[in-house]
Amino acid sequence: MKNFLTKNDELFLDLLLKAADGKATKEELTMTRAAMQAFVMRPKAELKRIQGLQRQLQGVSVSTDFDVLTTNAFNLTVEEDNFDMGWEAAFQDVPRDANQDFWELGTITNGVTFRKMNEGERVEMDTIQGTKVNVYVDYYGAAIGFTDRAIRFRKLAQMVDAARTFRNKFYANKADNHYLLLATAAALNVIAYQGVGTQTQVIRDILTINEAAFQLGDTNKDKGYGDTASAPLILYANPRDKARIEAAFVVTSNFLTASAGAGDPAVQITDQSIRRVYTFNSNIAAGAPILVLPGRKSQKNEAMAPTTYTAPTDPFTLNQAQAVWSIYGAAVGDTDQCFQLTLG
Secondary structure (H helix, E strand, O other), X not given: OOOOOOHHHHHHHHHHHHHHOOOOOHHHHHHHHHHHHHHHHHHHHHHHHHHHHHHHHHHHOOOOHHHHHHHHHHHHHHHOXXXXXXXXXXXXXXXOOOOOOEEEEEEEEEOOOOOOOOOXXXXXXXXXXXXXXXXXXXXXXXXXXXXXXXXXXXXXXXXXXXXXXXXXXXXXXXXXXXXXXXHHHHOOOEEOOOOOOOOOHHHXXXXXXXXXXXXHHHHOOOOOOOOOOOOOOEEEEOHHHHHHHHHHHHOOHHHHHHHOOOOOOOOOOOOOOOEEEEOOOOOOOOOOOEEEOOOOOEEEEEEEEEEEEEOOOOOOOOOEEEEEEEEEEEEEOOHHHEEEEOOO
16 A cells, blocks of 8 residues: 655645754644644545535436445445444434534434314314433543654654554444444344245355345334334444455345245345445454445534644653544434344
8 A cells, every 4th residue: 555645644744853953833733733633634525525516426426326336435435544434324414513412312202293274273283292411522632742762863654654544443433332332232133044944055145134124124114204104223243244244235036936946935135225234343343244234323522523633742652642632422212223243
């Protein structure tokens, strides 16, 4: 993989050298902090850019090829530095009062009924009841330091590698926190391996995916989440299961009719729109993918994006340190939005 510097990276290193020499002005120190922050935020900025491009393309065409094109483009961009941001699709961003460290996640019981009215008849006022829970944001921080030797003698490869490792670990930790929520919720809704021993593996995988999709939609159909029979779903899986899962999605009824094994029914995946996200995150175990109904009660809020703070030069070592803090929170308010599949 080619190692290269962006303009922000070069600016950051130049300003660090000035600071080490005691020549940096107050404005330049501010620019140092901004450059480091831009470096840390690059994956999120790239994600937004690709998503914006995807929306523009889809706005002028109904072709699903554009979705594949832009999704692949984003995956290539992210995988270059090993960022795992697939979890973001499972959570909806929600507002939070600026002066509060929490938001209210409500479980609403909708008592509204639409009735046919006769001419001149007065409508009745129905009630909406529900419960709520406060979801708090937490502080997450880390720091990276550079020696005076590395800064002064422009050990660029060493410094960029250290900064990239720092950035990767920040996003890996954030992924861990969110995948853990999904996995914990899904553990309460386990779909057993479907089919019988006389059927081929791919058939049993298809039956298991279909059963999970049905159970997820049926369980949530009366919760005000919209048409869960047609709602887009996300399947999170370990790459170890990728070959099996992708094989299940390409099998057709015609293929099975022609080459069915003993006891194999002519079945196929009933929801071809299920989005597959593969991750090595430890919370998504091999043989136990998670099917998710995204959004709804799965919510997240970022009170403060990754923000950089610069420490004064340590007079005893001449080392310089940058600390990055972020404040965010997330919750899966309805565990029925997550189902765990068992691939025997």
